[in-house]
Amino acid sequence: AAGVIQSPRHLIKEKRETATLKCYPIPRHDTVYWYQQGPGQDPQFLISFYEKMQSDKGSIPDRFSAQQFSDYHSELNMSSLELGDSALYFCASSLYRTNQPQHFGDGTRLSIL
Amino acid sequence: GEDVEQSLFLSVREGDSSVINCTYTDSSSTYLYWYKQEPGAGLQLLTYIFSNMDMKQDQRLTVLLNKKDKHLSLRIADTQTGDSAIYFCALEDTGRRALTFGSGTRLQVQP
Numbered sequence: 001a002a003g004v005i006q007s008p009r010h011l012i013k014e015k016r017e018t019a020t021l022k023c024y025p026i027p028r029h030d031t032v033y034w035y036q037q038g039p040g041q042d043p044q045f046l047i048s049f050y051e052k053m054q055s056d057k058g059s060i061p062d063r064f065s066a067q068q069f070s071d072y073h074s075e076l077n078m079s080s081l082e083l084g085d086s087a088l089y090f091c092a093s094s095l096y097r098t099n100q101p102q103h104f105g106d107g108t109r110l111s112i113l
Numbered sequence: 114g115e116d117v118e119q120s121l122f123l124s125v126r127e128g129d130s131s132v133i134n135c136t137y138t139d140s141s142s143t144y145l146y147w148y149k150q151e152p153g154a155g156l157q158l159l160t161y162i163f164s165n166m167d168m169k170q171d172q173r174l175t176v177l178l179n180k181k182d183k184h185l186s187l188r189i190a191d192t193q194t195g196d197s198a199i200y201f202c203a204l205e206d207t208g209r210r211a212l213t214f215g216s217g218t219r220l221q222v223q224p
Contacts, residue, residue, distance in 0.1 A: 090156060
């Protein structure tokens with residue numbers, strides 16, 4: 001079965017640069033969630049989208065923005081990168097009205113030098 | 114907000130049963146999940162339980178939910194070395210559907 005696809009798998013940036021992470025949800029899933037997992041930490045919810053509209057916001061810094069497109073894929077845009085942004089970024093998707101669990105992608109590992 | 118706690122480390126011998134515990138503060142969660150994460154890898158959904166259930170069994174996995182004590186546990190029968198990983202419990206906020214994760218329990222299985 002198709003899973004959540006994230007790209008790139010690894011990304012290396014320098015401080016103050018920008019980065020864009022992409023997420024392709026499971027086909028027919030209409031909701032996308034973004035989580036950030038710092039080294040040795042548990043995943044923290046950043047933001048979610050339902051039917052291309054932002055549905056909820058967690059601990060997402062103002063330097064980050066995200067959107068969901070008409071094909072339901074989502075992009076997380078990160079600007080003025082800081083060393084503390086080094087983390088594993090997960091995308092998850094679900095079909096909202098079915099109350100089925102969120103399925104996670106393999107994550108993008110972002111390293112800031 | 115929701116506070117979810119897990120013990121940090123558990124060591125068992127191969128073939129034994131493992132029990133990983135999770136306590137939480139907010140009782141309004143609809144679904145409670147267990148995810149497995151191997152080093153450098155993603156989050157693998159193991160199982161989940163609806164809040165109106167007390168127990169769910171899925172092959173070697175048994176989930177117990179004690180709503181009164183706000184306690185969730187995952188029992189792995191016949192633990193194998195391949196079960197070595199970090200296990201996260203996660204609760205779904207009814208209104209938001211965002212997940213709140215526990216700090217994770219590192220399971221080490223000794224041969």
